[in-house]
Amino acid sequence: MPKFRQLPPYVSVTKTGIYRYRRTVPEPLRKHVGKREIKESLGKDYTTMLKKAAELEGLVTTLFSQKPNEGGNHQAIILNKMKEYGLRAQTVAAVAMGVDVKNKEEMGATNALGALIDDLANEPAEPLVPEELIRGLSEGQIPVTLESALDDYQARRIKANPRREKVTVTTIERHKTVLREALGKAMVNDKMLTRLRRIDARAVRDHMFNAGLAPSSVRRRLNDISAAVNEAIREYDLEMINPFHKLEVPNSQHRRDQRLPLDNDDMKLLAPIMDTDDDLGLIWQTMRDTGARLGEIVGLRCRDLDVANNFIAIRSYGDRGLKTSGSERDVPIPEDLTVGLQKLKGNHPDEPLFPRYDRVRGEDSCSQTLMKRLRKVIKDDKKAVDSLRHRFKDLLRDTDCPETLAREIMGHSDQSSAANYGRGSALKRKRKAMEKTWVRQEI
Structure with missing residues (x-):
């Protein structure tokens, strides 16, 4: 098996090239599961194995979540x-x-x-x-209970992004704890989901506020819970209205001053420590020149760099998804950046372009390291690594780039339905708009 093909958790390969899933059943669950471990042959094809392993891991994780x-x-x-x-x-x-x-x-x-x-x-x-x-x-x-709805939601999220299994499980368990504290254990574990009412949703929201959570955190957690309930209603054809849908959370609206873009003076201060030839410097420069999200850059494969035409293809892979359906796109890059990235290309198209961060929590590690560099010269708490994306969006506006084209370039989720038909804007049109921002970056 080629070395660059990483195996999902709990998967090994035999001497004969057969992929095998094997996971031990926790002691408290063996009575109900009826076995000490779960074993399954996944065949010899790597792509098929990835799909089967993700599905199996989702089912097993849901099973193991019972207490x-x-x-x-x-x-x-x-x-x-x-x-x-x-x-x-x-x-x-x-x-x-x-x-x-x-x-x-x-x-x-x-x-x-x-x-x-x-x-x-x-x-x-x-x-x-x-x-x-x-x-x-x-x-x-x-x-279908509120607990089982969250378990199903957890399994689907892990299947979509196995790399974040630990984070996902921790997040869902935190939601369950808050729900039990606010509504009582019986309402979460024992009562049918159809029993939930708007008054229950408000009780959960108020409990979070009383616990000292910021409005943005309350909104984020309620969105998660609401998504789980929505999926349960859809999957099980439940006759109910989601009580968490559009629940008002005071002061949770995004404000323009929550995150400030980096200005020209900031970029001059950052240039000596950020515009370097190492992995971190090239990741920063790619974000700077494309406005792409950090996770989209860290997840690039060698095949995604088109050296001949100077662009990167932002795509989702089996174990690494994108934030929205509109995030999948082709983005032009300057020729000098292509030269720098080309030095990182391996011998196989499926190899990661940035192997150091191609691991569980690799994106988080990259973000933290970039922040350490940034904080050496930028002390304003409202300016962070993500401020680079805000800066790029402002540059597109300042150069009179049409909003629909700017959304395509940046992979925004709020693209109009009409923009989703056809092949999208041509690379030539995108490049023409982006070249204006590359000039302004040098001012």
Whole structure:
């Protein structure tokens, strides 16, 4: 196997070239999972392996997120028990989608479901699954709770970006803690999601404010929770309105003075320590000349640098996504920057252009190192690495670049629907607009 092909977590390769997933089941969960470890062959094809490993890791992470001492992940427990009772995959899927299996002409499946419900109802003094969820199951409804909605959301985020698994799990667990503190454990773990009301959402918001969180942090966390609830409503066809949708958070609106752009004097001070020939300097110069996000630059592969035509292709990869659908784009760069980046190109197109930061939390490490350099000369707290992107947007405005073209260049998510049709603006048109900013950068 080529050295540059990094393996996802818990994946190894045998001597015969077969990829294998292997992960130990935590001790408290072995009783419910029914095994000590989860093993799965992923075949020999690298691309297929990446897809299968991401899907499997998402499912396993969701399963491992249950906590038996807190009542457990009821959705995972019920689905596992359904499989134990020999219910056919179609029946499990039907229940998961909220279909009333009693109307199906599958008496064996229906009888097995009845036996399963009796089993769950006759658990010990403290059953693993609350009575309300068992009643829902008898009506053909998968027990969707606020907790399980967050678990599903977590699994999808990890599948989309496996590199940030640890950060994602920590973030979702923090959301659960806040929700339990604000609404009570039963409302989060045991009650059907459809029980949630607007008053509950306001209680969560007020709890965050009382805990001393800044308005922007409250808004960010509520957006996460709202997204999880939205996905659950969509995936399980729930008849409810998302109580977190457009919940007002006072003083959370973005203000222009929250982050200031770097000015010409700042750039002159930074030039001696930032315009260097090392990885960090070239990352800074690429951000400076393109307005691209740090993560987009750090994630570049060798194939993304077009030396002949002087541009970079910003693309998502299996384990590294982009912020928005509009972020995927081709961006011109100056010829001297192409020369500098070309020195970093490896022998294979799939190799990372900046291998030092091609790892878990690599983007964070790069950002911190850049900030250390920047703070040597820039002391204003409102100016940071991201101020370079703000500066570039201002330069485009100052050179009368059309707003639609500026959005395409910078990969903004708020591009008009019309801009998403066709091939977008030609590189020549983008270059003509960007060359004006490159001249102004030298003033």
